[in-house]
Amino acid sequence: MRHDRCIAAVCRDTASLTILALSAAALAGAQEPVLRARALNPTASVKVFDPAGSVRIVGWDRDSIVVRGRVPPGQRFFFGGSAEGVKLGLEDRAGVQDSPPCALVIYLPRRSHVSVKTASAAITGSDVSGWFYSVSGAVHLSGSASSIEAETMGGSIDLDVVAPWVRARTGDGPLLLRGAPEDADAATIAGVLEIASAAIFRGRFASVTGDIHYAGAPRTGGVFEFSDHSGAVDLLLPRGAGGDFNLSTITGEIVNDYASVRPAIQGTGPARSLHLELGGNGGHVTVRTFKGAIRLRRQ
Numbered sequence: 001m002r003h004d005r006c007i008a009a010v011c012r013d014t015a016s017l018t019i020l021a022l023s024a025a026a027l028a029g030a031q032e033p034v035l036r037a038r039a040l041n042p043t044a045s046v047k048v049f050d051p052a053g054s055v056r057i058v059g060w061d062r063d064s065i066v067v068r069g070r071v072p073p074g075q076r077f078f079f080g081g082s083a084e085g086v087k088l089g090l091e092d093r094a095g096v097q098d099s100p101p102c103a104l105v106i107y108l109p110r111r112s113h114v115s116v117k118t119a120s121a122a123i124t125g126s127d128v129s130g131w132f133y134s135v136s137g138a139v140h141l142s143g144s145a146s147s148i149e150a151e152t153m154g155g156s157i158d159l160d161v162v163a164p165w166v167r168a169r170t171g172d173g174p175l176l177l178r179g180a181p182e183d184a185d186a187a188t189i190a191g192v193l194e195i196a197s198a199a200i201f202r203g204r205f206a207s208v209t210g211d212i213h214y215a216g217a218p219r220t221g222g223v224f225e226f227s228d229h230s231g232a233v234d235l236l237l238p239r240g241a242g243g244d245f246n247l248s249t250i251t252g253e254i255v256n257d258y259a260s261v262r263p264a265i266q267g268t269g270p271a272r273s274l275h276l277e278l279g280g281n282g283g284h285v286t287v288r289t290f291k292g293a294i295r296l297r298r299q
Contacts, residue, residue, distance in 0.1 A: 031070035034104075036079040040065040040086060042109045046130075049089035051119040053101030059110030059127030059143065066107040072100035111146070122155075129163075142179070156191070200224070207231050211292075215299065217241040218283030230291040238299040243282025247294045248273040255295040 114130035180199035
């Protein structure tokens with residue numbers, strides 16, 4: 001009997017130690033909630049760093065900043081600054097490549113200037129202005145802004161904004177520009193570049209190997225430049241669109257569905273060019289490629 005009691009006691013102790021170990025492991029793996037807030041001037045600067053996960057930024061009509069989220073175990077969250085500017089995010093751990101994901105939601109004055117940097121974390125923003133950069137994460141911005149500068153090497157960019165000035169860059173990822181930007185500068189290396197806005201007054205669009213698709217009517221007095229090395233440039237114009245079009249390619253082809261004007265051969269080389277004036281008011285459009293096709297199509 002005494003031997004049986006000893007065995008039972010050992011079993012109870014073992015079970016207790018197992019429960020404690022599992023509880024400790026669960027606590028160690030649990031994410032720590034984050035809630036920070038402070039007064040912030042309407043035009044303050046805010047810097048954000050989050051390696052992995054997601055960053056959502058919302059502009060609001062309050063003179064304050066509020067940050068919510070959950071920080072993974074082993075990560076340290078920092079939040080500091082004054083009413084003139086705030087810096088927040090996760091500390092960059094040298095030598096650590098695969099950071100656990102951290103989700104942050106940030107509310108700040110809509111007239112403030114934001115600088116966001118991530119490695120793989122996706123960035124979404126509404127009614128915010130500033131600089132948005134990710135190595136491989138996607139960037140999606142909407143609403144009104146004073147200026148937008150977005151860049152990602154391996155991710156995608158989707159800009160649906162009303163802004164006086166927009167600049168966007170991707171490497172392999174697609175880039176979509178819509179909304180009502182007034183002055184737009186967008187480029188990719190290999191990603192598809194799509195422009196779907198009739199509000200652009202000045203536009204510069206370029207790619208190396210990715211295709212460029214433009215759908216809209218060039219604004220009266222606007223200036224548009226499209227350039228590509230080996231990708232195609234497609235211009236899809238609505239019925240009744242006007243403008244002055246200068247199209248040229250070195251070894252590509254020009255497809256003109258808008259009029260019966262044929263491409264002109266320049267010099268003795270294979271270069272082709274087409275100058276076309278469509279009726280009505282419109283912008284000045286210049287398209288240049290090296291190998292890529294140029295297509296002028298009816299919508």
